[in-house]
Amino acid sequence: MAWALKLPLADEVIESGLVQDFDASLSGIGQELGAGAYSMSDVLALPIFKQEESSLPSENENKILPFQYVLCTATSPAVKLHEETLTYLNQGQSYEIRMLDNRKIEELPELNGKLVKSIFRVVFHDRRLQYTEHQQLEGWRWNRPGDRILDIDIPMSVGIIDPRANPTQLNTVEFLWDPAKRTSVFIQVHCISTEFTTRKHGGEKGVPFRIQIDTFKENENGEYTEHLHSASSQIKVFKPKGADRKQKTDREKMEKRTPQEKEKYQPSYETTILTEASTSEMGFGSPEPKQQTRGSSNVTF
Numbered sequence: 001m002a003w004a005l006k007l008p009l010a011d012e013v014i015e016s017g018l019v020q021d022f023d024a025s026l027s028g029i030g031q032e033l034g035a036g037a038y039s040m041s042d043v044l045a046l047p048i049f050k051q052e053e054s055s056l057p058s059e060n061e062n063k064i065l066p067f068q069y070v071l072c073t074a075t076s077p078a079v080k081l082h083e084e085t086l087t088y089l090n091q092g093q094s095y096e097i098r099m100l101d102n103r104k105i106e107e108l109p110e111l112n113g114k115l116v117k118s119i120f121r122v123v124f125h126d127r128r129l130q131y132t133e134h135q136q137l138e139g140w141r142w143n144r145p146g147d148r149i150l151d152i153d154i155p156m157s158v159g160i161i162d163p164r165a166n167p168t169q170l171n172t173v174e175f176l177w178d179p180a181k182r183t184s185v186f187i188q189v190h191c192i193s194t195e196f197t198t199r200k201h202g203g204e205k206g207v208p209f210r211i212q213i214d215t216f217k218e219n220e221n222g223e224y225t226e227h228l229h230s231a232s233s234q235i236k237v238f239k240p241k242g243a244d245r246k247q248k249t250d251r252e253k254m255e256k257r258t259p260q261e262k263e264k265y266q267p268s269y270e271t272t273i274l275t276e277a278s279t280s281e282m283g284f285g286s287p288e289p290k291q292q293t294r295g296s297s298n299v300t301f
Contacts, residue, residue, distance in 0.1 A: 066103050067179070067229045069213050069274040072096040077268035078250040086208065087235050087272045088243035094153040094186040097213075097274075101179035108228075111217060115161065115176045117224035118215045122150045122171045122189055125208040125234055129196060136196055141170060144190075151188045159183030176224075187211075193236045209235050213274060231274035 073095055075085040089095060099118065103111070124130045140149065149171040152163050159182050163175040177183040193206025212232040216224040238246060247268075254262060 065229065065231075065276055066101075066108055067215055067231075068100040068102050069231050070098045070100065071211065071233060071272040071274065072098065073272055074247065075266070075269045075272050076247065076250050077254045077265065079266050080264055081266055083266075084234050084275070085266070085269070085272060087233060088246050089189055089235050089237045090240050090243045091192050091237055092188055092190055092240065093243075094156050094188055096156075096184050096186050097211075099159075099177055099179075099183040099185065103179070111179060113180075114218065115178055116215050116217050116228065117174060117176050118185075118213055119172060119174045120150060120152075120185075120187060121212045121214075122191070123210050123212050123232075124196070125210050129207060137170060140191060140195060143195075147190055149189065149191045151190065153186035153188055156186035157184060160185050189235075189237050191237060192239055192242075206236055206238070209237060211235055211274065229276070231276045233272050233274040 071087060073087050073089065075087050079086050097120075124133055124136070129136060137149070147170075148165065150173055151165070152160070152173050152175065154160075154163060157163075159177055161176040161178075163173065165173045173187070175185065189209075191209075193208065196207045197205070210232045212230070214230045215228045217226045217228050218224055219226050236246075237243075251268070254265060257265075
C-alpha cells in the first residue's frame, strides 16, 4: 500500500515557487551557452566559476628560471620570516658566485652553443641612496683614488671569458660565459657599508648594498643587448674579518632566544640564492648595455 503525503495549500505554493526559481536559474545557463552543443570548458567559463578560477596559481608562479646565481656564503640567521635574506661579506675577500643553467631542453634553444654576457654591479639597497648614487660614488672615488668598488678575482674564476671593467664605472664588471659549461666567478667588494653613512663617529650602522646580475644574449648584429634574466641579493660589507664576527654575533643572539621567538626567524642557509627581479625592480644603475661587439675597446683587466 503506497502512502502519499498531501501538502497543505500554503506548502504547495512554496514548493511551486521553489521549482520556478530553480527553473529560472537553469534557464540562465541555457541562455549563456546558446542552443548549440557545448563543452565543459564552456561551463567553467560561466561567471559562477570565475571567482574560484582566479584563486588558482598562475603559470608565472611555477615557472623555472633560465639561470640561477648562487653566492657561496651563508645568510644571516637574524632575518625574520618573509623578509629578504641578508649576507655579510668581508672587504676585499674573494667570494664565489656559481652561474647555473636551469633551462629545460626545449627552452631558449637559440642559446645552444652560444655565449651570454653577464654584468655584475654593486648598488645601493636603500631608495634614498639610489637617488644620489652618482654623487655617492664620486665621493667614494675622491676619497679612494685608484681603487675600485667591485673586482673579479680572475685566477680563482672558472669558465669566464673576456672579463672587463670600465674605469669610469667603479661598481661594475662584466664577462662572457657559456651556459653549457661550468662557470664560477669570484668577486671582491672593496667598499664597506659604513663608508656611506651620514655620520662617521664609530659604531654607526652600515648601509646595505645589493649584488645585481643582469644577463644578455646576442642580437642579430652580434651585440649583447637582449635582456634574458636579472637577479640580486642584499649584502653588507665589513672590514676584514668583520663579517665573520657579525655572523657569529647574530648566531649567538639567536641561540639565546626562546623557541617561540626563534620560530619568527629564518634559518641561516649555507648559500645565498640571488632572487629574480625585473629590470624595473632593480636598483639604480640597471643595465643599459652599450651596443658593442666582443672586440670593443673597453679597458680589460
